[in-house]
Amino acid sequence: EKEPTRVLVTGAAGQIGYALVPMIARGLMLGPEQPVILHLLDIEPAAEALNGVKMELIDAAFPLLKDVIATTDVVEACEGVNIAIMLGGFPRKEGMERKEVMSKNISIYKAQATALELNAADNCKVLVVANPANTNALILKEFAPSIPENNITCLTMLDHNRAIAQIADKLNVHVSDVKNVIIWGNHSSTLYPDVNHATVTSTDGKKLVRELVANDHWVNKELVSRVQQRGAAIIKARKLSSALSAASAACDHVCTWVLGTKKGTWVSMGVYSDGSYGIQPGLIYSFPVTCKNGEWSIVQGLKIDEFSREKMDATEKELIEEKQVAYSCLNSSA
Ligand code: NAI
Numbered sequence: 001e002k003e004p005t006r007v008l009v010t011g012a013a014g015q016i017g018y019a020l021v022p023m024i025a026r027g028l029m030l031g032p033e034q035p036v037i038l039h040l041l042d043i044e045p046a047a048e049a050l051n052g053v054k055m056e057l058i059d060a061a062f063p064l065l066k067d068v069i070a071t072t073d074v075v076e077a078c079e080g081v082n083i084a085i086m087l088g089g090f091p092r093k094e095g096m097e098r099k100e101v102m103s104k105n106i107s108i109y110k111a112q113a114t115a116l117e118l119n120a121a122d123n124c125k126v127l128v129v130a131n132p133a134n135t136n137a138l139i140l141k142e143f144a145p146s147i148p149e150n151n152i153t154c155l156t157m158l159d160h161n162r163a164i165a166q167i168a169d170k171l172n173v174h175v176s177d178v179k180n181v182i183i184w185g186n187h188s189s190t191l192y193p194d195v196n197h198a199t200v201t202s203t204d205g206k207k208l209v210r211e212l213v214a215n216d217h218w219v220n221k222e223l224v225s226r227v228q229q230r231g232a233a234i235i236k237a238r239k240l241s242s243a244l245s246a247a248s249a250a251c252d253h254v255c256t257w258v259l260g261t262k263k264g265t266w267v268s269m270g271v272y273s274d275g276s277y278g279i280q281p282g283l284i285y286s287f288p289v290t291c292k293n294g295e296w297s298i299v300q301g302l303k304i305d306e307f308s309r310e311k312m313d314a315t316e317k318e319l320i321e322e323k324q325v326a327y328s329c330l331n332s333s334a
Pocket of ligand 1: 013014015046108130133155187
């Protein structure tokens with residue numbers, strides 16, 4: 001039998017954790033042949049709830065789940081992990097300044113970066129979901145220098161899937177017929193869903209979404225704001241933020257990264273910028289990527305029109321500012 005893969009989930013007693021861990025244990029993330037050992041981390045006030053999650057995982061009697069480690073000790077949690085999914089973080093509370101939230105998350109991600117660096121398995125792959133996702137990932141990268149920078153990513157797959165769902169709805173096709181949307185930039189309200197390269201496959205063959213929706217207003221305004229505002233719409237409806245769709249997107253992200261993209265298709269991931277498309281090197285920015293043999297690479301050579309350029313630059317600017325705020329927090333706490 002295959003050696004189990006150790007998957008760390010931080011913030012595992014939270015909402016996304018509750019939806020995500022059964023998906024992993026059922027083989028939806030790493031495939032139906034791959035046994036897993038779950039490492040669940042949360043903080044002391046959530047220790048009892050975390051233990052409850054462990055009890056339910058045991059009760060579900062998942063054939064692929066070989067063991068569950070539930071702990072509040074970050075070192076124990078990181079021991080030997082092959083994949084780390086970071087859901088844990090400090091949520092923004094009413095009346096809190098952006099900088100204050102950033103500063104709390106920076107100290108969390110700094111400590112967890114060190115624990116991963118010292119205790120994770122070689123070549124551990126990291127997915128940061130907790131907000132501010134791109135900047136948390138950047139901090140993690142800075143403080144875990146021995147983890148290859150290409151192994152540290154953040155989640156924009158939820159936005160990617162949301163864009164696909166909006167297009168499918170608009171064109172009255174199934175989501176699986178819509179391919180190659182792009183989410184550029186920050187997982188925040190400045191993210192830019194770009195459909196200029198997206199296609200729809202139907203009985204009449206493959207067509208550009210752009211040809212099927214000849215309406216610039218829908219593409220440039222309505223779709224963009226629907227994807228940007230979807231998170232807020234879910235909170236309004238559920239009185240809680242997206243959890244099952246976020247968990248499913250986290251599964252898609254890791255699954256695609258490990259098992260690869262299908263020929264001719266790409267997905268969106270927040271990854272380390274190498275300067276592609278003129279984006280500042282070293283930022284964690286969402287790009288279109290293809291994946292093969294456990295490695296992602298940024299899709300090159302896509303034509304960028306003036307409208308897209310502006311949007312891509314605006315979200316880059318926000319990430320540069322976040323990076324500056326992050327560094328000023330680091331300096332003031334040092
Ligand atoms: P939640 O509040 O239900 O759960 C977060 C959990 O993290 C809690 O159990 C909390 O005790 C734990 N936690 C806090 N500090 C920790 C630490 N230092 N170490 C380990 N665990 C810690 O939140 P939810 O809904 O599960 O969301 C998780 C994160 O994901 C949030 O930051 C949210 O903003 C973000 N998110 C990101 C999305 C994306 O597309 N990138 C989509 C949806 C949510």
